[in-house]
Every structure is written in structure tokens, then in C-alpha cells.
Amino acid sequence: MTALAAPPTEPPATDxxxxxxxxxxxxxxxxxxxxxLTYAILIVALLISxxxxxxxxxxxxxxxxxxxxxxxxxxxxxxxxxxxxxxMEEADIGKALLNSLxxxxxxxxxxxxxxxxxxxxxxxxxxxxxxxxxxITVGTMMIPPQLGVIxxxxxxxxxxxxxxxxxxxxxxxxSAFGVFFMRQYLVQSLPDELIEAARVDGASSARIFWSVVxxxxxxxxxxxxxxxxxxxxxxxxxxxxxxxxxEPTVQVALRQLGGGYVHDQSVIMAGTLLGTLPVLxxxxxxxxxxxxxIMQGAVKG
Numbered sequence: 001m002t003a004l005a006a007p008p009t010e011p012p013a014t015d016x017x018x019x020x021x022x023x024x025x026x027x028x029x030x031x032x033x034x035x036x037l038t039y040a041i042l043i044v045a046l047l048i049s050x051x052x053x054x055x056x057x058x059x060x061x062x063x064x065x066x067x068x069x070x071x072x073x074x075x076x077x078x079x080x081x082x083x084x085x086x087x088m089e090e091a092d093i094g095k096a097l098l099n100s101l102x103x104x105x106x107x108x109x110x111x112x113x114x115x116x117x118x119x120x121x122x123x124x125x126x127x128x129x130x131x132x133x134x135x136i137t138v139g140t141m142m143i144p145p146q147l148g149v150i151x152x153x154x155x156x157x158x159x160x161x162x163x164x165x166x167x168x169x170x171x172x173x174x175s176a177f178g179v180f181f182m183r184q185y186l187v188q189s190l191p192d193e194l195i196e197a198a199r200v201d202g203a204s205s206a207r208i209f210w211s212v213v214x215x216x217x218x219x220x221x222x223x224x225x226x227x228x229x230x231x232x233x234x235x236x237x238x239x240x241x242x243x244x245x246x247e248p249t250v251q252v253a254l255r256q257l258g259g260g261y262v263h264d265q266s267v268i269m270a271g272t273l274l275g276t277l278p279v280l281x282x283x284x285x286x287x288x289x290x291x292x293x294i295m296q297g298a299v300k301g
Contacts, residue, residue, distance in 0.1 A: 060266060061266075062266050063266055087257060087271045091257055092248070093275075096249055096252065096253035097250055100275075101278065103169055103249060104232040108228045111173060111224065111228045112221050114173060115175065115179045115224060116182050116213070116214070116221055117209065118174070119183040119186050123184075123187045137176050149237075152238075153242070156242060161242075163242070163247050168238060168243065171238070178228065181223075181224055194212050198211070229279070229282055230279060236252065239251060250274075251275070
């Protein structure tokens with residue numbers, strides 16, 4: 001009796017030969033790990049980046065005499081709460097924090113909304129003069145903002161907005177950088193097929209924006225929101241012109257700290273620490289969206 005021949009083996013479902021699609025898919029799904037040198041470089045970069053914030057904490061918890069020692073101490077001291085109390089006495093930091101939150105939050109919401117609308121129009125809508133308007137918008141980024149201070153102050157003085165928060169909020173509600181940023185993001189991330197499908201279903205441009213564009217643009221909006229919030233929070237030049245010491249923002253209030261013949265650096269650092277905490281909080285809330293937006297842009301690129 002002759003032995004039955006073994007049935008032919010079927011080829012594997014995924015071809016693992018070099019250069020085949022299966023090989024490329026397996027390689028793309030594998031987690032890449034850096035070597036020891038990569039991790040060492042990352043740790044060094046992390047320490048260098050975090051040291052200024054750590055030194056702010058150390059200086060805010062020490063006295064001015066401790067900071068004058070050579071070499072200075074690198075460990076936090078016991079004077080943090082005392083320096084915070086000195087900050088509260090020398091400047092109305094509570095009102096300054098509230099004003100900065102109102103100004104930065106309003107500018108951030110307005111900039112993200114307006115720039116996303118304009119970016120969507122420039123990226124996906126067809127209208128006469130679109131290229132010229134985009135060129136003019138981008139061209140305004142080359143004009144130094146200091147050139148517009150005098151006419152802008154004359155305008156807010158005519159409107160009787162001097163020493164009022166709207167004098168700082170309204171000029172920053174739209175930025176040319178934000179329009180260009182959202183336009184570039186939507187060009188890459190928003191397929192034309194989605195807009196055409198929504199048009200076929202009878203959706204208007206406003207419905208398309210809220211139901212289609214906003215969900216796709218959310219990572220880019222988070223990145224723009226974080227950048228805008230940081231820029232508005234750290235702005236000093238225009239608020240010190242438009243506002244007085246009775247209605248200060250954080251940066252204007254910090255100017256009043258550590259006065260005297262010898263500046264008290266520990267009190268200044270304590271005020272700086274108080275002014276930095278809201279930015280860290282916003283970054284913690286939007287950090288995942290920011291990283292997701294950066295990674296999505298990198299994959300699409």
C-alpha cells in the first residue's frame with residue numbers, strides 16, 4: 001500500500017520576505033526602542049530644560065541673602081510661604097491673576113474660533129480673491145507690531161477703553177499666524193470627499209464647519225490654543241501701555257515686586273512662580289491634544 005502524499009502546505013497568510021507588503025506591515029507595527037545613548041541624551045535634555053523651573057522654586061523659597069552666597073544652595077528653603085505673603089503685600093497679584101485669566105482666556109477662545117473659521121475658508125472654500133487675501137494676511141506677519149502701537153492707542157483712547165481689559169482683549173482676537181497655521185493643518189487633515197458628502201446630504205457651510213471641520217481640527221486647535229494662551233499670558237508690552245497699576249495683568253504686576261535700593265530676588269521669583277503655575281495647568285490640560293496633533297501631523301506628512 002502506497003503512503004498517501006502529504007497535502008501541500010498553504011502559503012502563510014502574511015509574506016515575511018523583505019520588501020513585501022506583509023513585511024512592511026509587520027515592521028510598522030513593531031515598537032521601536034532607542035539605545036542607551038538615546039535615553040542618556042533625552043535625560044540630559046530633560047534636566048537642562050527643567051532646571052530653570054526648579055531654580056525658580058529654589059529661589060522663591062530662599063532669602064535674598066541665601067541667593068547672594070557663592071555657591072548658592074541648590075535645595076529649596078523654608079521661606080516659600082513668607083515670600084508669597086510678601087508678593088501679596090507688594091502687588092495685587094490676586095487681581096492680576098484674575099485679569100490675566102480673563103484676558104488670556106478670551107484671546108485664546110476668540111483666536112482659535114476665528115482662525116479656524118478663516119483657515120477653513122482659505123483651505124477648502126472657493127471664492128474670488130482667495131489667494132490675494134491669504135497673501136495679504138501672511139504679509140502682515142512681516143510688519144513689526146510696535147509700528148501699530150500709536151494708532152492703536154489713539155483708537156482705544158477715542159473709544160474710552162484706556163485702563164479697561166477690552167483694550168487688551170480685542171486687538172488679539174485674530175492673528176495672521178493662527179489663520180495660516182489652521183489653513184495648513186486643514187489642507188492636510190480634511191479630505192475634500194467629506195465636504196462633498198456633506199454637501200450632497202444638504203449641509204450648509206456652517207453645519208459642515210461645526211459637524212465636520214471642528215472634530216477633525218481639534219488637535220490643531222489645541223496646539224494653537226496653547227500657543228495663543230502662552231503668548232497672551234506672557235505679553236508685557238501692550239498691557240503696560242493700555243492698562244494701569246489699578247487693573248494690571250500678571251506681567252505688569254510683577255514689575256512692582258522687589259522694589260528698593262536692592263531688589264529682593266526671592267520675592268520676584270516667588271511672584272514669577274505664581275505667574276507660571278496657570279500656564280503649567282493649561283499645558284497639563286491640553287498636553288495630550290497637543291502631542292496628538294503633532295503626531296497626527298507627522299504621520300500625515
